[in-house]
Amino acid sequence: MKKTLLIIVSAALIIISSCRKDVGKVQATDSVPCGTVSFAQEINPIITQKCLSCHTQSYVCGSLEDYGTVKTKVDNGTLVDKVEKKLMPPSNPLSDSEIQLIKCWVNDGAKNN
Numbered sequence: 001m002k003k004t005l006l007i008i009v010s011a012a013l014i015i016i017s018s019c020r021k022d023v024g025k026v027q028a029t030d031s032v033p034c035g036t037v038s039f040a041q042e043i044n045p046i047i048t049q050k051c052l053s054c055h056t057q058s059y060v061c062g063s064l065e066d067y068g069t070v071k072t073k074v075d076n077g078t079l080v081d082k083v084e085k086k087l088m089p090p091s092n093p094l095s096d097s098e099i100q101l102i103k104c105w106v107n108d109g110a111k112n113n
Contacts, residue, residue, distance in 0.1 A: 037105035038113050039067060046098050050089050067112045074110045 037043065047055075047064050055064035063069045073079035082088035083099050094102070105111075 034100075034104040034107065036113075037101055037108060039070075039105065039111065040113065042101055043070070043105050046094065046102070050092055050094060050098075054089070071110055071112070074106055080106055 044067075047070060051064045055062065057063045057065060062073065064073065070079065080103055083094050083102060086093040
């Protein structure tokens with residue numbers, strides 16, 4: 001009986017703790033809280049301003065000209081990795097708030113919104 005009760009309580013605790021919305025999310029900063037981030041209104045303007053001088057269709061390492069090509073870089077992990085390490089863009093790195101915004105968008109599923 002005690003063993004069954006222990007298993008039930010343990011399972012309930014695991015289920016309850018996994019239901020938190022912030023599990024696996026980037027922690028928000030005061031300047032850029034995580035929430036719904038719009039690709040069209042927030043992410044695409046950053047990419048247009050800071051990335052498209054190089055990342056066009058003719059660029060050997062891949063275009064970032066539309067949602068589909070950006071999402072590919074999200075899915076293979078290179079977008080966040082490169083901007084977080086400030087490897088990209090090399091001549092004009094993203095600000096910490098721009099990086100945070102991208103990370104929030106990615107953590108929310110990198111939606112085409």
